[in-house]
Amino acid sequence: MSDTYSDGMTVRRAVLGDEHVDRAIARTDGFTADFQDLITRYAWGEIWTRDGLDRRTRSCITLSILAALGHENELAMHVKAALRNGLTRDEIKEVLLQVAIYAGVPAANTAFAVAQRVLADIPDAP
Template sequence: MSPQSRDNGTDERFERGLAVRKEVVGEAHVERSMAQVSDFSRPVQEWVTRACWGDVWDRPGLDRRTRSLLNLVMLTALGRSHELAVHVRGAVTNGATTEEIREALLQATVYCGAPAGLEAFRVAEKVLVEDGAVS
């Protein structure tokens, strides 16, 4: 999926966002996600790729490790387990240690509540075990 901009036939923000997205969550995940895009959902996938990945994730103010840890906390607060699993892998890719992931989730648990925190720990541990980061 490579959308065309109205200006010059290319969409540099989309391409930059796609590259960052692949670096953070993995090329295989992104390719699967993009292959499943319907005509109905294409606009939101394009927007997320441009705005989240091309504009915000590519900014210099925070490193990717920090952005990843922030995402884990926010996704815990929102109860978004699927996205949390994706971003646990991204956090590891971005250099976060299992200890930092655990501490970020513990911090989230204090402020978001035990049910949200327990679910986040279950999701994160499953991903980390699957990927061989913890036993």
């Protein structure tokens, strides 16, 4: 196992949580194995491990992009990750308000609905 893969798996677990990563790994088969390796090495091992931005900032950027592109499933996952990376409900709200101005109200409307559902399941989140 390469250092990039190991580092990526460490960050992936820290940001997304063991439960999520374990489910993804359990669903991996011959068709998806290369993709799981790719995202672990490149997204998590090359990008999320870089020193240039902290994880809170990376979460803000990720939420913005996923909301703007309408990737609801990934957005839900990264709302949870943003909380794990130290963002508060109010900071997530501010990110989505920013999305409304720069990516459009419909994108933000959908993102707010996704985040509201996720946050309702985590009542003790700050």
